[in-house]
Amino acid sequence: MKLNLKIWRQKNREDKGKMVDYSIDHVSPDMSFLEMLDVLNEQLINKGDDPIAFDHDCREGICGMCSLFINGRAHGPNYGVTTCQLHMRSFKDGDTIFIEPWRAQAFPVIKDLAVDRSAFDRVIQAGGYVSANTGGAQDANCLPVPKENADKAFAAATCIGCGACVATCKNGSAMLFVSAKVSQLALLPQGKAEAQQRVLNMVAQMDAEGFGNCSNTGACEIECPKGISLENIARMNREFMKASILSEK
């Protein structure tokens, strides 16, 4: 099939950037979306043009590196998949496809379609862990965890840190991402000891990074490739309330 592409080009963080038109032919439906961009880049290189920069690594939907806004939607038209898992059979001959980077105050563009998401790392550094030094852990089965809690914690822990939730949110809020980590650890006995400090610190860092407020539109949950549930946000709000009251003393 033949496609028209409108792709965001931006030389660096300071550059203003603009949409540029490209066309590409002989696209096979079995190609992944990123393979289609590979082919385009190969053509650009052969013509002596600058190829399009985009982030990607595992190409199997788990590293969270790929991050394209396709036709106005994070990770494209399908539900529950990352950009790298999107295949060209989801498009048809003659389509025009808009390809843009994540846009959010906390995610500045590095070049073209690649953005800086290190704000996420700093939020985790603020408290997204259990303080358990290596060595000295007790036998793993000394700490039974009810299956229901274990399963819920796991579901929250499957967040890949891609940032689609932030890019989708009209406020650029990171609530879904942050609440997934807070929830995982709040649901497990290991996380209890530090629960109060964790949620306060992570939320404070989230605000400091320039992520917006949550106005409960729920768009993040719909676009999240891993199906991270809004329940996590509700749980984080409860944890936050509890911690705020307790810390007032």
Add this chain to the structure above:
Amino acid sequence: MSKLNSKIPEGSVDKKWTDYKNHVKLVNPANKRSIDIIVVGTGLAGSSAAASLAEMGYSVKAFCFQDSPRRAHSIAAQGGINAAKNYQNDGDSTYRLFYDTIKGGDYRAREANVHRLAEVSANIIDQCVAQGVPFARDYGGLLDNRSFGGTQVQRTFYAAGQTGQQLLLGAYSALSRQIALGKVKMYNRHEMLDVVVVGGKARGIIARNLVTGEIERHSAHAVLLCSGGYGNVFFLSTNAMGSNVTAAWKAHKRGAFFGNPCFTQIHPTCIPVSGDHQSKLTLMSESLRNDGRIWVPKKKEDAVAIQQGKKLGKDIAEDDRDYYLERRYPAFGNLVPRDVASRAAKERCDAGFGVNATGQAVFLDYAAAIERYGKIEANKHNMTNPTPEQIRAMGKDVVKEKYGNLFDMYKQITGEDPYETPMKIYPAVHYTMGGLWVDYELMTTIPGCYALGEANFSDHGANRLGASALMQGLADGYFVIPYTIGNYLADDIRTGKIPTNTPEFDAAEKAVKDQINFFVNNKGTKSVDYFHKRLGKIMWDKCGMARNEKGLKEAIQEIRQLREEFWKEVRVPGSNDEFNPELEKAGRVADFLELGELMCMDALTREESCGGHFREESQTEEGEAKRDDNRFSFVSAWEYKPDIKDEVLHKEELKFEEIKVVARSYK
């Protein structure tokens, strides 16, 4: 005399590690603060090492080329992690894990290392649970296990099909905590491009900031390479697009010997290639072989009809199916080790029984498992007369719970629904057992330069068992290096900061800059991928699942020619002072083009079949691999010379004191 000293401690194999720990030199906490350690890579090996060393008090700098340490390719591991916990009471023990690993590796690994790995395996699970890693649990709230290829016990811990993700996020959280405490300085989007050796010791690295293009000098008292495997030398593999050999190869060029470069693992259950545009291959976890049955049609005409799209898998009657693994290996059936399963698939496809248009695929079928689980559920719910539809629906739910994300992934990639039609799979390059040669302390032949995780050659011999790489990466990082590095650094407590304004740093930086300048100024005509794909094809055809003398000799010549062409014709767009992914790729492919030749040389020298290395000249009448213990019971360790063809082979003889060496059989 060989230059190799493996430093294996004296004593019986089960006492060596304990004795070692009792006598190893220590560094006191106050001194640790003034010692710097560089960790290249933040996968399981790197993150766990960086976090643990920082907790102990060392000053750590960690590097990764992705935009966050959490994205290292360990994240993609699906199936699980082994540990000798014997929670299932099925007869597992440290000894059995040790034995299975040595046997699985086809008697080409060091006993002492493997025993240590088995010993610390249980601590890994404890540590991960303490960090909040959400492993699968049963209804009593205790940890669940599954079985994996090459073993007869259930010792694999898992978190659905995302075990690597959960373990890495655990290690990443420990690392994040140390970053927040200021004990680890993290350098994301940085690529290490050389090791700096001062006075015979590794004292730093040269790295490129991938966003600004700046070339940086970093010094330390020790350098840990945790940079993963080099499967991408084949272009197509299950590795991430950025996985590379550069860190290890640069160390090799500075004096670190390369161990068993030809030992490559070809994984039996991957999604087949769909066309020329293919950029990588996707693994379907080995855990699928627990419940799935692998087959091809018995009759050639059925296979041909399927290849031409005239028949589907489900049209083939039960009696006309050849469950070839169950037929050839009744004791292990679909759970034979990976090398055996891969070769068996190739054998059937080469004989014309493949089941897709290219003839390069076999079926992995879940129909029987869905029915079996459905019946168990019906019993559980006291249903006396369930309809076949009810059974299927309940069975599907069980399969979904166990393997749902893998089935979804298959569907996204192929557009076919694996609950309804059998999956098609084919072997693909997955893991490299070879890597930098290290001694018992994980030190390479450059003093002060260590290699951990997939980047080293140790522990897996000629074939790695499933769920053992995660175990090894975390063992190296959490439980081995924290002890062994002290033995070296104890002599460095008075050294003080290592300066970076020395001739050694000047020279290393210059070499790095020269190469980058060459790339961006070369007026070539072909893209980096063009060369990478050609190299991959040579490697796959001639140094892949089956190898022979003639093919390997041809491959060496072809790679040499390709390399020459690369340096003349490669075109790298853009400049050196910006975010430039093509420039990154160019450097990596340059190194693969050298490594490829060494892999073929190693495969050529090893005139036996063992594990993943199958020399067609060395097989039994039934086509099984034939080892030659008299001539090849050694680790090959290659010493770099400026022309790859002159590299010198050193041999570390393998001594088996505990385990009797026998022909490996899974029949």
